[in-house]
Each structure stands twice: as structure tokens, then as C-alpha cells.
Amino acid sequence: MSVLHRPIVRSFKSKYTKEAVAHVRAGGHAVVWENDKRAHLLFQDPPSDKPEDFGAWSVYDMAKSTWITHTRGAFKGLASTLVPRDCLWIARRRAERDSIHPGPTRKMNLDCTKCAACCRDNEVILGDVDIQRFKDAGRKDLVKAPYAKRNSEGRLVLTLLPNKRCHHLKRDNRCGIYELRPHPCSEFPAGSECCLYAREDVLGVYDGLQPDPEVS
Numbered sequence: 001m002s003v004l005h006r007p008i009v010r011s012f013k014s015k016y017t018k019e020a021v022a023h024v025r026a027g028g029h030a031v032v033w034e035n036d037k038r039a040h041l042l043f044q045d046p047p048s049d050k051p052e053d054f055g056a057w058s059v060y061d062m063a064k065s066t067w068i069t070h071t072r073g074a075f076k077g078l079a080s081t082l083v084p085r086d087c088l089w090i091a092r093r094r095a096e097r098d099s100i101h102p103g104p105t106r107k108m109n110l111d112c113t114k115c116a117a118c119c120r121d122n123e124v125i126l127g128d129v130d131i132q133r134f135k136d137a138g139r140k141d142l143v144k145a146p147y148a149k150r151n152s153e154g155r156l157v158l159t160l161l162p163n164k165r166c167h168h169l170k171r172d173n174r175c176g177i178y179e180l181r182p183h184p185c186s187e188f189p190a191g192s193e194c195c196l197y198a199r200e201d202v203l204g205v206y207d208g209l210q211p212d213p214e215v216s
Contacts, residue, residue: 001109001110001111002108002109002110002111002112002190002191003107003108003109004107004108004110004190004191005027005105005106005107005108006054006105006106006108006191006192006196007027007028007029007043007054007055007058007104007105008028008029008098008101008103008104008105008106009028009029009030009031009091009094009095009097009098010023010028010029010030010031010095010098011030011031011033011091011092011095012030012031012032012033013032013033014032014033014034017032017074017075018074020032020042021042021074021075021078023104024042024043024044024078024104025044025078026103026104026105027044027104027105028103028104028105029041029042029043029054029055029058029094030042030043031083031091031092031094031095032080037085037088038082038083039082039083039088039091040080040081040082040083041058041059041062041080041081041083041091042075042078042079042080043055043058043067043078043079043080044078044079045069045077045078045079046067046079051187052187052188052189052192053189054189054191054192054193055067055079057189057192057193057194058192058193059081060194061090061192061193061194061197062081062083062084062087062090063084063087064081064084066081067079067080067081068080068081093211094193096209096211097196097206097207097208097209097211098208098209099208099209100208100209101208106207108191108207110190110191110195112173112190113172113173113174114173115173115199115203115205116165116169116173117195117198117199117201117202117203117205118185118188118194118195118198119165119166119168119169119173119175119185120160120164120165120166120169120198120202121160121164121201121202122166122198123151123157123158124157124158124166124182124184124185125151125155125156125157125182125184126143126148126155126156126157126158126182127182127183129183130182130183131143131156133180134180137180139177139180142177142180143156145159146159146167147159147167147168158182168181
């Protein structure tokens with residue numbers, strides 16, 4: 001069981017920058033809108049020694065990996081990234097989801113062994129350090145079929161079973177190679193935007209306001 005405090009996402013028009021900054025400094029995330037088609041995600045600057053930081057993973061969830069750290073102005077000391085146009089709906093949905101939660105953060109209790117949504121229908125890319133770890137442990141078989149394969153981009157990834165579960169996910173939702181698990185798995189933070197999306201997409205579990213099924 002993990003007890004965590006995840007950031008609450010709020011939307012702000014650009015004229016309410018002061019309020020957006022206050023929300024972020026208190027622990028939340030803010031979507032600051034310049035107009036209907038341009039928005040910035042504002043969050044606390046992720047520490048370099050904390051790869052599981054919620055701010056960083058809120059960016060990864062939009063298929064981005066970079067942000068800027070502001071050294072001056074109203075956003076000084078905070079980080080931000082431009083929301084891709086094809087992800088504007090994600091920013092709106094996060095704020096909609098969290099609209100029923102008070103405050104800048106929300107306490108959650110998560111038991112990954114009762115969930116394992118992130119271990120289903122997900123692509124885990126194996127890096128050189130992962131491959132070397134497998135070899136050092138005498139498990140060279142983990143980089144070959146049926147456990148791994150090359151994706152369309154030529155990257156080595158963990159394989160999924162026909163039911164979309166990771167090949168290493170056991171029936172009790174525990175990892176069969178936990179001590180050797182790849183970095184993307186060990187760093188994946190419970191309660192992050194990627195985690196919340198996986199729970200919604202795979203399990204239909206929503207931590208907040210559910211989307212209107214009649215709205216496409």
C-alpha cells in the first residue's frame with residue numbers, strides 16, 4: 001500500500017497567473033491558457049535526483065520529455081512546457097477530473113498489487129542498462145522471445161500476452177522479475193498522470209470526476 005499526495009490540476013486563464021503560481025507553489029499543477037489553442041503546463045521544477053517526480057511524468061504523459069526552468073519573472077523557480085495541440089484535450093480532462101477535489105494536493109492510498117494497470121497493454125522499452133542487468137544475473141533469455149521483441153522502430157521491448165498483460169505479470173499482480181525489472185518499471189510512480197491514465201484506460205477507475213460519455 002502506497003500513501004502519496006498527488007498534485008491537483010487546475011486551469012487558469014493567463015490573466016490569473018498569480019493564482020496559478022500560488023497553486024503550483026502549494027504543490028499543485030496548473031494549466032495556463034493563452035487562448036483556446038495554446039496552453040502551458042506549470043509545475044514545480046523536478047529534482048534531477050528524483051526520476052519519479054510527478055511533474056516530469058505529467059510531461060511524459062503528453063509524449064514529451066523536456067521542459068524549461070524559469071529563472072526570472074512570475075514563474076521564477078518553476079518549470080513549464082507547452083502543451084502539444086493534440087494534447088490540449090488531456091490538459092482539459094485533467095482539470096475536469098480534479099474539479100471535484102479541494103486544495104492543491106490530494107492524498108491517495110494505492111495498492112499496486114490490486115491494480116497492475118501499468119503492467120497491461122503498455123510498451124516497456126529495454127535500455128542498455130536493463131539488458132546488462134539481465135545478463136549479469138544469468139538471465140540472457142529475458143532479451144529474447146518469448147520475453148522480448150523488436151518493435152516497429154527497432155527498439156527492444158517487453159512482450160505482452162494475448163490478453164495484453166506483461167509476460168512477467170503473475171496472477172497475483174506481482175512482477176515475476178521484480179528484482180531485475182527494467183528502469184521504466186522501477187521508476188514508474190504510483191499516482192502519476194501516467195498511472196491515473198492507465199487506471200482509467202485499463203480498469204475504468206477514475207480518481208475524480210468521470211468524463212461525460214456523451215462528449216466526444
